[in-house]
Amino acid sequence: MNLRPDPTFHATPKLAMEAPAETLAFTLMLSPDGSQPDGLAVVDVDPKSDSYGEIVHQLIMPNKGDEFHHFGWNACSSSLSPLSGHAFLERRYLIIPGIRSSRIYVIDVKEPLKAKIHKIIEPEEVFAKTGYSRPHTIHCGPEGIYVSTLGGGGEDGTDGPPGIFIMDCETFEILGRYEMDRGEQDKHYDFWWNLPRDYMVSSEWGLPPQFENGIVAEDLLSNKYGHKIHFWNLRERKNVQTIDLGANHQMALEIRPAHDPSKDYGFCGVVVDTTNLQGAIFTWWQKEDGTFEAKKTITIDPRPEKAENLPPLLQGFEAVPPLVTDIDLSLDDKYLYVACWGQGEMHQYDVSDPMNPKLVGKVEVGGIARAAKHPNGKEFVYGPQMVEISRDGKRVYWTNSLYSTWDDQFYPDDEGGQMVMANVGENGGLELDKDFYVDFPKGYRSHQIRLEGGDCSTDSFCYPSV
Amino acid sequence: MGDVASATALWWAVVVSGIYHGVNPGMGWPLAVSAALMERRRGSFFRALAALAGGHLLSVMSVLLPFTVLLVLVEWQREIQIGAACLVIALGLYLLVNRRHPRFLARIPPSRLALWSFLAAIAHGAGLMLVPIYLGICQTIATDAGHAAADSLIGGNITIAVTVAVVHTASMTVSGGALGLAVYHWMGLKFLSKGWFNLDLVWALSLVLVGGVALLTVH
Numbered sequence: 001m002n003l004r005p006d007p008t009f010h011a012t013p014k015l016a017m018e019a020p021a022e023t024l025a026f027t028l029m030l031s032p033d034g035s036q037p038d039g040l041a042v043v044d045v046d047p048k049s050d051s052y053g054e055i056v057h058q059l060i061m062p063n064k065g066d067e068f069h070h071f072g073w074n075a076c077s078s079s080l081s082p083l084s085g086h087a088f089l090e091r092r093y094l095i096i097p098g099i100r101s102s103r104i105y106v107i108d109v110k111e112p113l114k115a116k117i118h119k120i121i122e123p124e125e126v127f128a129k130t131g132y133s134r135p136h137t138i139h140c141g142p143e144g145i146y147v148s149t150l151g152g153g154g155e156d157g158t159d160g161p162p163g164i165f166i167m168d169c170e171t172f173e174i175l176g177r178y179e180m181d182r183g184e185q186d187k188h189y190d191f192w193w194n195l196p197r198d199y200m201v202s203s204e205w206g207l208p209p210q211f212e213n214g215i216v217a218e219d220l221l222s223n224k225y226g227h228k229i230h231f232w233n234l235r236e237r238k239n240v241q242t243i244d245l246g247a248n249h250q251m252a253l254e255i256r257p258a259h260d261p262s263k264d265y266g267f268c269g270v271v272v273d274t275t276n277l278q279g280a281i282f283t284w285w286q287k288e289d290g291t292f293e294a295k296k297t298i299t300i301d302p303r304p305e306k307a308e309n310l311p312p313l314l315q316g317f318e319a320v321p322p323l324v325t326d327i328d329l330s331l332d333d334k335y336l337y338v339a340c341w342g343q344g345e346m347h348q349y350d351v352s353d354p355m356n357p358k359l360v361g362k363v364e365v366g367g368i369a370r371a372a373k374h375p376n377g378k379e380f381v382y383g384p385q386m387v388e389i390s391r392d393g394k395r396v397y398w399t400n401s402l403y404s405t406w407d408d409q410f411y412p413d414d415e416g417g418q419m420v421m422a423n424v425g426e427n428g429g430l431e432l433d434k435d436f437y438v439d440f441p442k443g444y445r446s447h448q449i450r451l452e453g454g455d456c457s458t459d460s461f462c463y464p465s466v
Numbered sequence: 467m468g469d470v471a472s473a474t475a476l477w478w479a480v481v482v483s484g485i486y487h488g489v490n491p492g493m494g495w496p497l498a499v500s501a502a503l504m505e506r507r508r509g510s511f512f513r514a515l516a517a518l519a520g521g522h523l524l525s526v527m528s529v530l531l532p533f534t535v536l537l538v539l540v541e542w543q544r545e546i547q548i549g550a551a552c553l554v555i556a557l558g559l560y561l562l563v564n565r566r567h568p569r570f571l572a573r574i575p576p577s578r579l580a581l582w583s584f585l586a587a588i589a590h591g592a593g594l595m596l597v598p599i600y601l602g603i604c605q606t607i608a609t610d611a612g613h614a615a616a617d618s619l620i621g622g623n624i625t626i627a628v629t630v631a632v633v634h635t636a637s638m639t640v641s642g643g644a645l646g647l648a649v650y651h652w653m654g655l656k657f658l659s660k661g662w663f664n665l666d667l668v669w670a671l672s673l674v675l676v677g678g679v680a681l682l683t684v685h
Binding site: 002003010012462 | 500566568571658660
């Protein structure tokens with residue numbers, strides 16, 4: 001507990017943008033075959049530092065086979081609402097779930113270069129207290145730390161639907177399930193919310209048998225992955241509306257609401273449209289009467305390619321789908337970054353008008369049947385994947401692994417992990433920084449990035465920027 | 467003369483405790499700022515402030531009124547005062563030891579500010595803090611009244627309880643409202659993260675202090 005609010009808590013997105021720039025990034029390292037324990041890399045992102053672009057500390061976990069994926073902070077700017085009663089929490093702990101093992105690590109990064117394990121919650125405890133498995137997205141909110149899961153109970157995670165559970169934000173005890181009425185929600189992936197408007201939005205990937213051993217082509221072609229987004233009354237814990245984006249819109253993943261809570265819209269990325277292999281972004285919004293609507297506002301076409309250049313999975317299509325696997329919105333709600341993991345592109349859209357996004361910047365690096373090199377001449381394996389934007393919106397970081405077994409299917413010849421950064425132009429535009437290139441230690445791939453003091457997919461703000 | 471002086475001091479305590487509650491962001495003024503910004507209307511600030519004030523007023527009344535009834539037992543007045551003081555001290559000590567915030571408050575939707583304000587004030591003992599002060603005021607008047615009939619005594623005590631609650635809430639609303647408006651118009655929301663102090667400890671200690679002073683001054 002602090003005597004004053006944590007200096008990294010900001011009432012509005014605008015104040016967060018004006019705060020000092022990040023000097024460190026935390027990036028997850030995963031061992032794709034589970035032969036080594038996963039870890040947390042602390043990366044120097046301060047251009048004035050001698051070790052700029054280097055991993056300055058590694059915290060390796062005591063277990064193998066966790067498969068790190070997403071993670072998050074114990075506390076964020078949402079604590080500045082008197083309603084939360086937690087204004088004096090410290091942003092100090094990273095909550096890192098193992099998506100494969102269901103184990104959860106709480107890491108103390110008060111001294112980032114001496115990051116240490118504060119607590120480990122064993123999988124059995126997660127199963128027993130929640131009936132869920134495969135914990136995934138972390139957000140700090142009104143009732144504590146919310147954790148989404150991808151699996152229900154049982155060995156293969158299909159005994160009951162997956163959902164969200166809540167952890168105490170001080171003791172990190174698992175308190176129990178979030179949902180009181182889940183409606184037709186039976187799959188899960190991401191979730192986020194608008195706190196003053198008191199609603200939450202959640203999305204769907206697929207059930208564990210549909211992803212753990214690789215993508216199941218038959219399930220994809222028969223549209224059996226998730227394609228719905230769910231709207232919840234946040235504090236009543238009730239699903240109030242489900243929007244089906246259409247069964248062909250397979251894998252509705254990242255939910256990115258506008259950061260300014262006075263805005264009543266957000267975005268959701270769809271990996272692939274099975275009718276035409278396009279990637280898509282939907283804009284969703286709340287209407288005057290409180291109900292929600294969603295509309296497809298961005299489509300990205302597949303690129304034709306000779307079968308011989310493609311992995312077996314794609315040979316029949318003779319095309320490279322964009323595979324929109326991650327999206328992220330800058331704190332001023334101006335630019336939406338869209339990772340096209342299949343084609344090896346990072347797109348930048350001006351979404352000042354959320355119903356009319358305009359492509360204003362693009363970077364090509366990696367990609368299926370393309371393998372575009374980084375401007376420094378080095379390899380960038382797979383494609384741009386987990387993307388994180390600096391609070392001031394001037395730097396965009398990304399890594400390249402999607403999920404161990406899926407990497408192997410789409411990029412059977414690649415191995416490794418990199419983190420790169422692109423600078424954003426004054427009026428949009430995106431250019432890779434030649435001097436920032438992190439190559440992860442041998443045997444490791446890299447996944448989500450968290451920036452010191454918060455970033456563009458962590459903090460929820462309770463006050464508008466005006 | 468002594469009674470008049472102590473009555474004045476006690477009424478000032480009612481006002482000062484109102485200011486103390488009012489300027490503390492934890493008691494809600496930032497929610498009024500948020501409402502005005504969300505709806506881009508200054509009127510929403512006052513609507514939210516009124517809801518917060520209403521909840522707080524009800525909360526204080528709901529704590530004071532049972533003591534009003536208790537005061538019918540004139541011959542037990544001293545014991546009641548001691549009991550109330552001990553209760554306030556006990557809550558202060560409890561809050562000293564248990565520094566966790568009640569989680570049920572986080573379940574209240576932002577649209578129900580009056581309910582939130584009511585429960586937040588109950589949970590933090592805002593009303594209870596006023597009990598020793600209120601009993602003190604009743605005493606200064608009761609001694610004047612001598613052996614007044616029970617019903618007129620109750621009537622008088624209810625009037626005092628309502629006045630204490632109204633004065634306290636008014637002082638809280640004016641101070642919190644002034645600070646909120648200053649943030650809304652001039653200081654900006656940066657003030658929130660800069661000017662918010664963790665008063666948990668001070669709050670718990672002030673409960674103990676109020677109870678302690680009440681115990682010492684019971685006669």
